[in-house]
Amino acid sequence: xxxxxxxxxxxxxxxxxxxxxxxxxxxxxxxxxxxxxxxxxxxxxxxxxxxxxxxxxxxxxxxxxxxxxxxxxxxxxxxxxxxxxxxxxxxxxxxxxxxxxxxxxxxxxxxxxxxxxxxxxxxxxxxxxxxxxxxxxxxxxxxxxxxxxxxxxxxxxxxxxxxxxxxxxxxxxxxxxxxxxxxxxxxxxxxxxxxxxxxxxxxxxxxxxxxxxxxxxxxxxxxxxxxxxxxxxxxxxxxxxxxxxxxxxxxxxxxxxxxxxxxxxxxxxxxxxxxxxxxxxxxxxxxxxxxxxxxxxxxxxxxxxxxxxxxxxxxxxxxxxxxxxxxxxxxxxxxxxxxxxxxxxxxxxxxxxxxxxxxxxxxxxxxxxxxxxxxxxxxxxxxxxxxxxxxxxxxxxxxxxxxxxxxxxxxxxxxxxxxxxxxxxxxxxxxxxxxxxxxxxxxxxxxxxxxxxxxxxx
Amino acid sequence: xxxxxxxxxxxxxxxxxxxxxxxxxxxxxxxxxxxxxxxxxxxxxxxxxxxxxxxxxxxxxxxxxxx
Numbered sequence: 420x421x422x423x424x425x426x427x428x429x430x431x432x433x434x435x436x437x438x439x440x441x442x443x444x445x446x447x448x449x450x451x452x453x454x455x456x457x458x459x460x461x462x463x464x465x466x467x468x469x470x471x472x473x474x475x476x477x478x479x480x481x482x483x484x485x486x487x488x489x490x491x492x493x494x495x496x497x498x499x500x501x502x503x504x505x506x507x508x509x510x511x512x513x514x515x516x517x518x519x520x521x522x523x524x525x526x527x528x529x530x531x532x533x534x535x536x537x538x539x540x541x542x543x544x545x546x547x548x549x550x551x552x553x554x555x556x557x558x559x560x561x562x563x564x565x566x567x568x569x570x571x572x573x574x575x576x577x578x579x580x581x582x583x584x585x586x587x588x589x590x591x592x593x594x595x596x597x598x599x600x601x602x603x604x605x606x607x608x609x610x611x612x613x614x615x616x617x618x619x620x621x622x623x624x625x626x627x628x629x630x631x632x633x634x635x636x637x638x639x640x641x642x643x644x645x646x647x648x649x650x651x652x653x654x655x656x657x658x659x660x661x662x663x664x665x666x667x668x669x670x671x672x673x674x675x676x677x678x679x680x681x682x683x684x685x686x687x688x689x690x691x692x693x694x695x696x697x698x699x700x701x702x703x704x705x706x707x708x709x710x711x712x713x714x715x716x717x718x719x720x721x722x723x724x725x726x727x728x729x730x731x732x733x734x735x736x737x738x739x740x741x742x743x744x745x746x747x748x749x750x751x752x753x754x755x756x757x758x759x760x761x762x763x764x765x766x767x768x769x770x771x772x773x774x775x776x777x778x779x780x781x782x783x784x785x786x787x788x789x790x791x792x793x794x795x796x797x798x799x800x801x802x803x804x805x806x807x808x809x810x811x812x813x814x815x816x817x818x819x820x821x822x823x824x825x826x827x828x829x830x831x832x833x834x835x836x837x838x839x840x841x842x843x844x845x846x847x848x849x850x851x852x853x854x855x856x857x858x859x860x861x862x863x864x865x866x867x868x869x870x871x872x873x874x875x876x877x
Numbered sequence: 878x879x880x881x882x883x884x885x886x887x888x889x890x891x892x893x894x895x896x897x898x899x900x901x902x903x904x905x906x907x908x909x910x911x912x913x914x915x916x917x918x919x920x921x922x923x924x925x926x927x928x929x930x931x932x933x934x935x936x937x938x939x940x941x942x943x944x
Contacts, residue, residue: 616941630939664943726928730918741900753910760903761915764895769921774935776928781941826941852943 424449425586426874429643432589433491436483443483443494446589447476447538450496454540454587457877460568461585462560463578465501466509467541472496475538482536491646493536498588500579501542502549503634504623505529512625513545515558516743516750526623527658528592528634528651535650540588543578549594549627550736550755551575552602552815553806557752561806564606565875566841570803573603573815576637580607583637585877590647591637596627597732598798598819600635601831605798605844606815608833608873609637610861612644615852616826617662619648620655628735629660630774631823639871641832641862645669648854664852672859678712680860681791686717687724689796689818689846700835700843701797707867708795713860718787718794723780723821729773730765731824737762777824784825788850793860798831798844818846828854832861833870842870888912895919 424446427435435441451469458464479494499505502512504522511517525533532539544562546554554562554577562577564570565585572581576593580603583591593600595613604611613635621632636647648669655661682705684690690698705715737744740759748756788794799815810816822829827848834845845864849857865871883891889908892915896903903911 660939662941728921730921733914733918756907757911757914760896760901760907761911761918763899763901764892764915765918766895769919771935772930774939775930775933778933778935778937779930781937851941 423453423586425453425589427589428639429491429495429589429646430640432495433493436494437488443476443479443538444473446494447472447496447540450540450587450589453585457565457585457587460877461563461565461581463544463562463582463585463587464498464541465511465513465544465559465578468508468539472538472540479536479538489534489536490650492532492650494538495536495589496538496540497532498540498543498579498582498591499529500545500576500591500593502545502594502625503529503592505539505542508542510542510625511559512549513547513556513559516747518558522623524623527620527655529623531651531653543576543582543591545578546575547752547755548625548740549575549596549599550758552810552813554578554603555806555809563806564803565877566608567803570805570841571606571809573606573803575599577603579637580604580609580611583607583609583639584875586874590643593635593637594624594627595633595635595823596631597823598816600637601798601819601829601844601846602815604637605831605846606803606842608842608870608875609639610641610644610830610832610871612636612638612648612830613822613828614648614652614854615662615828617660618664618854619651620653620658620661622655622657626739628732629739630735631732633823641830641858641865642670642673644830645673645858662852667855669854669858672855673862675859676711677708677860677863680713680793682708682713682715682860683718683787683791683794684715685720685787685794685796688720688821689794692817693797693800694802696837697797697800697802697843701795701845704834704845704864705795707864711863711867716791718791720783720787722783723825726776726780727821729777729824730769731773731777733758733762734765734770781825784827785851788827792849792856794848796846798846802837802841802843822848827851828857830857830861832865833868835870888916
């Protein structure tokens with residue numbers, strides 16, 4: 420771990436703000452300087468809001484001095500994937516034809532972060548309209564991986580991952596429709612977390628696929644992810660997918676360990692066709708959990724194994740984009756346009772039957788999670804490919820989409836490095852609305868390993 | 878919807894029918910560009926007709942509840 424303020428975790432920075440050893444102004448200046456230093460190589464930000472960030476940091480310091488403490492995110496520099504609306508600040512979705520779009524209203528989640536005292540440093544690069552896995556964006560540049568700048572950071576929330584990995588934000592938000600938070604987190608050695616479907620309001624966030632979209636966070640630690648969820652979770656009747664569920668203190672069980680917990684492996688789904696070094700790292704993680712007192716057992720999800728990649732996402736995204744496709748078809752990248760046009764061709768009966776089948780997949784997953792506490796797997800079967808290689812066959816996303824289909828909470832956390840020094844991600848999923856249990860299991864792993872303390876050679 | 882026994886012209890013609898039904902007027906080069914993805918998506922259509930989904934309602938997938 421480095422010694423600069425931008426290297427701190429959210430918890431560490433919050434402690435330093437409260438004991439007087441650091442101000443939000445100094446922390447924010449450190450992050451803004453880091454953005455300037457790393458932006459040419461990484462292309463993480465589309466818009467940097469330095470002036471606004473300094474104003475908010477100064478206000479956060481004034482409030483703390485006056486005895487007003489808004490909680491763990493007070494004075495902490497965070498950044499947002501550029502599909503999340505910010506009043507008066509461009510929100511491009513990584514698109515050519517939305518490059519001048521300025522929302523009038525903040526997204527609901529931005530309002531919550533501001534109320535929690537966060538300092539927003541800007542808007543982050545992504546795959547065009549969040550449509551794929553690499554964040555090779557033809558309009559704003561390919562986001563580079565801080566661990567090897569010739570490689571992709573993953574996607575679609577590539578800038579959200581690369582920024583936190585590089586220290587140009589202490590935490591960030593992304594969206595996860597088919598794994599777009601967990602995948603880049605895995606490739607960049609971060610914790611990438613998506614909650615249960617409906618936990619965080621999506622009002623003011625550009626849709627990708629209404630029934631699969633989740634907001635999620637990027638942090639260095641599981642504890643920081645729990646702190647961010649504490650600030651963001653809650654029912655919003657304006658979001659038809661929002662869950663009217665009680666919001667707990669998601670840090671509640673972090674220190675309880677995993678003694679006696681049951682870890683499930685669905686090997687036919689999540690461990691097949693996996694790179695040897697990735698598999699070895701994840702097997703080592705299972706050994707660690709056994710050593711901590713957890714029981715590891717196999718589980719079977721045959722219906723899910725036989726029915727992956729349902730044509731739900733392709734149909735919903737084609738529906739959302741249909742008006743833009745008619746008006747701005749030539750201003751999409753050819754790759755995105757082909758996806759949207761292909762999705763337009765799926766018969767309505769196929770979509771409805773896919774949603775019916777999905778109901779049964781959810782039931783099967785719920786049943787499996789009655790017999791184990793969590794499911795564990797690699798996040799991605801391979802480490803980050805080069806920008807030149809990309810991910811034309813969507814190999815990176817092989818293990819992650821199922822948890823969008825079933826809506827269970829899931830995260831990726833640092834699980835080691837391959838022989839080239841590239842990060843490997845470990846994926847954990849839990850029961851619906853059991854984020855407390857998910858964080859408990861993941862935190863136990865971080866307490867026993869130091870992968871998350873390593874920083875990229877930038 | 879098997880397409881193995883169709884030549885390229887027949888496969889493109891089939892996609893053109895679907896595209897026109899969706900309100901898209903696509904030239905041949907764009908049809909070719911999206912054909913692999915569209916055919917992969919369409920190929921999965923058949924598997925649902927072989928499953929017994931009973932009277933499962935599609936909207937249940939969108940209503941997640943705590944156990």
